[in-house]
Amino acid sequence: MDTFTRNTTETILESISDGVFTVDHEWKIMSFNHGAEKITGISRKEAIGKHCWNVFRSNMCQNECALKKTMQEGRSFFSSFTYIINCKKKRIPTTVFTSLLKDENGNIIGGVETFRDHSLVEELRKKLNGSFQMGDMISQAQSMRSIFKILPQISQSDSTVLIMGETGTGKELMAKAIHDLSPRKDAPFVAINCSALPDTLLESELFGYKAGAFTHATKDKPGQLSMANEGTVLLDEIGDTSPSFQVKLLRVLEEQAVLPLGAVKKEQINIRIIAATNKNLSQMVDANIFRQDLFYRINVVQLKLPLLKQRMEDIPLLVDHFIAALNKIQGKFVRGLSKTALEILMAHDYPGNIRELENIIEHAFVLCSKGEITPDHLPSSLTRQVMMEIEDSTSRFPLKAAEIKVIRAYLSKNNYDRNATARDLGIHKSTLFRKIDRLGIKLPKIDGRSKKK
Template sequence: MTLQKKMLPTAGVTDIILESISDGVFTVDHEWRIMSFNRAAEEITGVPRQEAIGRFCWEVFRSNMCEGDCALRRTMKEGRSFVSSSTSIITSDKKRVPISVSTAPLRNESGEILGGVETFRDNTVVEELRRELSGSFRQGDMVSRSRLMKKIFAVLPQIAESDSTVLIEGETGTGKEIMARSLHDLSARRDKPFIAINCGALPDTLLESELFGYKAGAFTNAAHDKPGYFHLADGGTILLDELGETSPAFQVKLLRVLEKQEFQPLGGVKKERVNVRILAATNRDLEALLEQETFRRDLFYRINIVRLLLPPLRQRKEDIPLLVERFIDKMNRLRGKAVSGIESEALERLMAHDYPGNIRELENIIEHAFILCSQGRIGLHHLPGHLNTLVPPTTAPSSALRGLHRATEAEAIRDTLARNGYNRLATARELGMHKSTLFRKLKKWKIELPEIDGRSAGSKPD
């Protein structure tokens, strides 16, 4: 007896497969308009297919990749695939979802590129498990194991919801702008503009025109009206970075914006009202500037409603491995490389550095390493020269903790012990110190170990 197989058209089989898989898939044409949108894409983004078809991809697939490093754009430009880029999207109900993205060119039978295909996977469960296993904590684009940072993370959602002015203090490179952006992303203003301006980089007259705008004829060559950043940020958030560098004369004008939510463009005769949340950031000691009478007290008290102090990297060295991993992932996406990690000797050398430039300096070090390392793991010889001249950890026990504040050193030891299941040998290795040095530290800081210390019952003492 002959059995006849029922054959479906190729397009029909493809549609069934696309509707059955758990990964989101959509295609775009050369104008970046969505041509197809499968069931999983609807579920992950929260956008119905009928609303997605025909719209620009960035209107539907709201990813932080869209602002810069778009994998689909690179695929369309270079005609090649990109696999497993990590990013996040904002769903229709305003939730941030971590995803992994793969892209490929969409070709016809003759090989002509018709558009692009993007496949994405919801990594929420994976990220939660990874965060639990690594002992890390994430808030927006910031990650940390540090107790100092976790205290800030714990109150950040409430601060974001308050809509009050926030003063963010910290040394250069500690991530003040990233903190400000996280406050914006967690707030009800998240769908409105976020604008950051470095007040210390501009003279008063130029800073005033950039913030408040100007009218035609306000000065030579002012042929047309130009809206300022306060106007452009209406409904959103504006970050005034390095506010301590501004003059008292400019501070008077800024105070009016804070108090009245209004400003007057250069050359204008009418005041304009805005609804803008103002965040301020500085690496200066504003209280010392008050004593020197270079910063106005009334402005200081107006911006000092909520105050956040970001610790320098030398006080949160337990975050270095986590940050290194993050920067390696970022550089792999930007440079199209396949660096898999960092060798333990190189990581120990990074742990021994004091980072006067803080997180920004660490990121620059990883970028330097990527120039010399295309694949595999980053080694000592890939690091900048000044790090290669440091005394190796083997001749300088506890180099991983050099420069730490005493309380922070004890916290780092406790965190590392917990992360290694209280295995003392593994803890000593991660901290870049000899086991005997760790014993002295445990005794010095009166750190007690549980009876189960990460070793099996039959193992030899470590």
């Protein structure tokens, strides 16, 4: 290579924003352009002569080094996603391209790697996801986004909230989101499972007790309600409490005061109560199982969380969230789901709702430490069940079958009112009509718009 060509090449390399560096056969850095300096925060002087893994500290360095594959197999590689650690110990998301480095005679003298900083793309993605997120709750389903829209107003109020939903739909996460958005966010948030304790233990746990109140009560113990003073208390599964306990709880809510067991004087408290249940309290009131006055007291604002099978469009979003969280906790580098694994998850009904989905991903993490989660990493019971359903189905395409299932569920929910169904699904009605036609969904000869109220 003549001097002019070499100088031109160096000028080009210095002018581009991508990072470019070269290594010799001992993996020591020979060149390091300005883009590499800017992305890593490490100067050319510091980098040259060092082993590349000491400079970049990428998640690929241990097992999936694209540059190593290039040197071993003699061909270029492209990595769709990885990250490096810059001089401030910050993770920088990047894409990487590697190729062989040859001299004028075609002899291999090392390798060259080009990497691009995707920090801005990641920030934009987070902002986009942020429009679907409230606290630790994530959703793009219309039913959930309607709740997200009013949640800030609910949070600023001190009114009692009743959260209704099946087990695993995220009732505690919703309560925590309300607390975190409220003026009480710096005070304690206490969650109490009312179904886990018998009445006597539940009373002592919530209200506390004085020394001598019962055997082994050797000293005063404040209750959870007192310890949560100025904060928020979640009474989970409130529908499982007894009528006698409901009377005492009603008194606490009305007086904002507790009477510890064995005490003669009430203690004033200032707390916000959020109640949650997976039962139909209105029906329980009609059956005289739940006190009507307590129901009216806690049912000032009511939020109903949908089942996961009613918001199937959230599964990819939730999976990404769980994978990111588990990668951080376990120090793994799982990139996401394979297409087949996603199809299996989309075809499942989730009787355990979001909690079941989270457990499935956690199971996959036990078997998968890097790359993509495949069907082999999913619980065998899940894959066996879904594959049996697919084999029994007339559809050969799991994603199509899942889409049919979701649309049918929303149509049934809305008494086959197409406009209401499109609104709940967050799509235009013409889009829904095209999907119904394309998927071959048969509709009954009724229209929910003409249903008599």
